[in-house]
Amino acid sequence: MSTLPTTAKPSARETAFTPFQLMLLSLMVVQNCAVVLLGRYSQAGVAAEDKFSVKTLVALTEAMKLFACVTLIGIDNIRELNPSRSDSYLPDMPLYRLITLMPSAVGTEISKILANPKNSMAVSPPAALYLFQNNILYLALENLSAPVFQVCYQSKLVTTAIVSVLLLNRKYEKIQWISLVLLGIGVSVVVLGEQDNSEGDGGPKDQNLTVGLIAVGLASLSSAFAGVYFEKVVKGKNSGSNGKPTSLWVRNVELAFFSLVFSFVFGIFSEMFATNSAGDLKSEVPAKPILHGFTATTYALIFLQAGGGLLVAAIVKYIDNVVKGLATGVAVVVSTTFSCLFLGTEVKYQFALGGITILASVWAFSNHEKVAKILRDR
Template identity: 40%
Template sequence: KRRNCLGPPCSLPPSDPHPSNNEGSRKMSDSSAPAPSPAAPQSADTAAPSSSAAVPNGGASSSSSSPPPKNAVGKVEQGAMSSSTFRFLLLVMMVLQNSSTVLVGRHTRAGVANVEDLYVVNHLIMVCEGMKFLLACVLEHFHTNGNLLRSVKENVLDRPVDALKIVIPSLLYLVQNSLLYVALSNLSAPLFQVTYQCKLLTTALVSVVMLNRRYSPKQWVCLFLLGVGVAVVVLGESDQQKRLKEAADAAETVEMKDAAAAAAPIAAEEEDGSLPAQSLFVGLLAVSVACLSSALAGVYFEKVLKKPTTETGTGKARAPVSLWMRNIQMAFFSVCIALVQFLNLDGDDGSKKFMHGFTGWVYCLVMLQAGGGLLVAAVIKYADNVLKGLATGVSVVVATLASMVLFGTPLSGQFVSGAVLILGSVFFFSNNLPGVKRKVESNVEMKGLLPK
């Protein structure tokens, strides 16, 4: 019986190679069936014609084409999505990236002794977007198994109208990044980190309007408590700045002014005049507009990703554009927009050389910003918004504690109370998302990075 069962398979290869190749292709298609959910429908549709076309050609050309690499990538994606260790690593990386970006960004702006030594924000944005463009190209190169140029031709040159859709979020993200540095120059790190969490509120409101999403009453309560927490923090910060300014004005001797400057750096900067005076109103306005820009860009980007893509001539459905290719398009348009702003610079910023004031900390900020946008996409692709919400909340605590140690930022009871409300709202809102199954590739912020 064993010889009868084992005989036919052993005799097939020398007599007729085509059935064995067809058998192997069927096994490969069967083994690739449980691929990740976003790629499963399209890989299943494309695997059948490729395997059937392999029979008349002898199976040589199809075996060296795209199906095996797609299966390999699919296995990696499936393993990454099901690995709790990988998700925890993404959580740690995002917490460190968010906290480090805020602390390093404030240090590069407020830690400069002379205004003339400050870098131009437009220069920084150009360098950040250029670095993000290069990183996205590298990731797309590996994602397409070395076919980056073919991917660019298919998704950009052959579909220019679809690529031009990314101009809108690119412009909005450029506005957001510019305003964030204005906010960092006028707000303390804890206040900026907490108030910037309002992007969750603005994103929810914009998604209701643009995507017709619905939220539970519990989630709207969380959003209301988030707004209350932000108001408590803002009022506490305003009272603290008033007290610090009054203490600096009351100092009569040089020694007392120096002591007041050590305890009240914001008031000291306004008194000394070596740095631009910090304005709470300007900082809060910049954060508010940045949150709105982030919400509009993220929801619009999500809508573009979720919209089915079709062939221009035939109208047939085609594979969706990858997140890395979308990042390439977005970074390219952002560099072009920033270049136009650079050519129109005037005054002191226009007289400064390109990358003037770039120090080691500024280059560190460039890497954090460039990698952060791609990290947000990875978190949303391989995890979900629950993980992103937790990472954002934890980063607030980490940045606050680090600011206490590095900058000596005092914390009041109002700040602690408001921070607790905000962190609790973010946590419960993120753990009670709308009951709609989301495709992995259609997740952007809730960007939300993405964060991006």
């Protein structure tokens, strides 16, 4: 089965990234900024009774991702069975014929997945971790401003690098480890500055800095383990029932399926033990509609999150799970600028100092060979 166009790793004489990789990283910047800004906007200043259910949003996101991946699998199978001379991704055939062939093309691949359940179970651990991460991120956005959230979330670069060494035996240069240490210092500067600001002016009444920072820390850890584990599965030697390596889209179908299963189970248990504001079980409280609190912003978040999941999978496959930190680093600057312009966020000097340190660390980590050359030439 065909997948995304393969891109060879650049040699030392070539540019750092190929055009295809640059496109993926650029899309990652846009997606990161949009999700954080819209996520913060959807949580800030909204009464608790009017907020949407994060569990429902995450479940709908996974359902959309599942539908998109199943469609891509069907298109890939049709292209394989009906070779086309055109360079278009869609098969060279009328749309009605493509739609007619889609059920059988998808059914063929689904039957292969069901014939090898052990291979599919490999993605269940990262599915559970991604589900936890996606749920807790909104708790962080509820209690932190968009810039502070973005900056503190860069700590996942450190945890991802450490987990990559443990699970993938990846080697990093001395300059890269120094960059990670400086990144940690930068995050500490931002956090300490934000604590001083909160203690000085009391901070927004609807925000809890401690809860927000704990949520970011847990999201960083779950993101690191899930991302590296998924990278190991995608780039590993696991095969489908036909002996060929399992495609990227099949892995995403499996990931979305397990996420939906875990989301359903989590939703059942959370409703069983949920309480109202008085601390009583909510068994006697009328249930809200499943899409209560959903607005155009919420649906945009679902679309962006679903597309972002596919984008991360492509970056893991064709670039590097840690190098994508370069894109998120750029996203910090862009989202901070937009947050100041449209959300009224104030940027203090501690934040600026820590943010510059973090961005410089991310750049040095991703361009360690260039940094080493500059130091040698001095």
